[in-house]
Amino acid sequence: MFALLSFSGDALLGCHRSYRSRPTHGIGRFKYLLPKEVPKRKKEKVQMKEISEGTEYQYGDINIQMTSYDVCLVEHFAQYVHRLCNRLSIRVNESYAMPTKTNEVLFLEERGSKMQLDAVLTTHQRVVQIRGLSSTFAPILLEIIQSNQPEGVHLLMKQHTEADFKSRLKSRPELEELLAEMS
């Protein structure tokens, strides 16, 4: 009668015939030879990273926000700014996209009072967040970015705040309602 060895690689649990004293003990083991498997990570919670204030000679977290109607231009400009910061060894915390806004443009016809649909415009925004910009280098960086600014791309540089982070998250009306009821 044959007893089949289970292929779990673990000799002690799998097989009911464990001759621990024999030299053939653990003959089927192979899992110790395989590379260690990293346990599957659960979905990471979206948490706000610490906002640094910066010292007197350095700025804290700064957001470089680029807005435009044209996706390609704004994406390529964001890539350019990111690579520029890498080249100038400025630490880039994050480089993300803000949700797109869609606008319907209607105009009044020349003869008549009806509003006619002209176009549907999408506004795209990309953000590059940097930290530790020195006060002497800041005007130079501004100069470089401005000289390479493409047409139609609106540039905005401001300090990063919690409100900026919150604007990226979905609104939770039920939670807000309950909180309003409680207080």
Next chain:
Amino acid sequence: MKKKLKKLEKAAPELIPIEDFITPLKYSESSRMRSLPALSPQESERRVLLLKKWCLFKQKQDEAEKKAIKGLVESQQEALRELRLESEELYQAAVRRDEGLFPFQRDGPTYTPPLPGYDPPEGKCIDITKVYTQ
């Protein structure tokens, strides 16, 4: 009701999905292929040489930019050194960060200047962005 609140608070906040990064289905369903005409060897040769010239031009441009940045930084450092030799107080005030610098805004340049005496038609803009709730 407190249980409801606890349950809602437990759920982590989600980021709003970005429509730019989701390809619309109509571009992935049917197989649409562009039929390009065959290029003559002279044409392909011309294109390759043009590409090489463009690469060289862009390289020169990039090097000039890097040189300009270096020059700016060096002249700034020299100016600060001279200022330090002049007066320590002014140097300390110059190296401090500028609070009035941010927020900084600038519109991109335009292809053409605005037309003089242009009368735009009346109209309005409606925001139809999709609102996501959790």
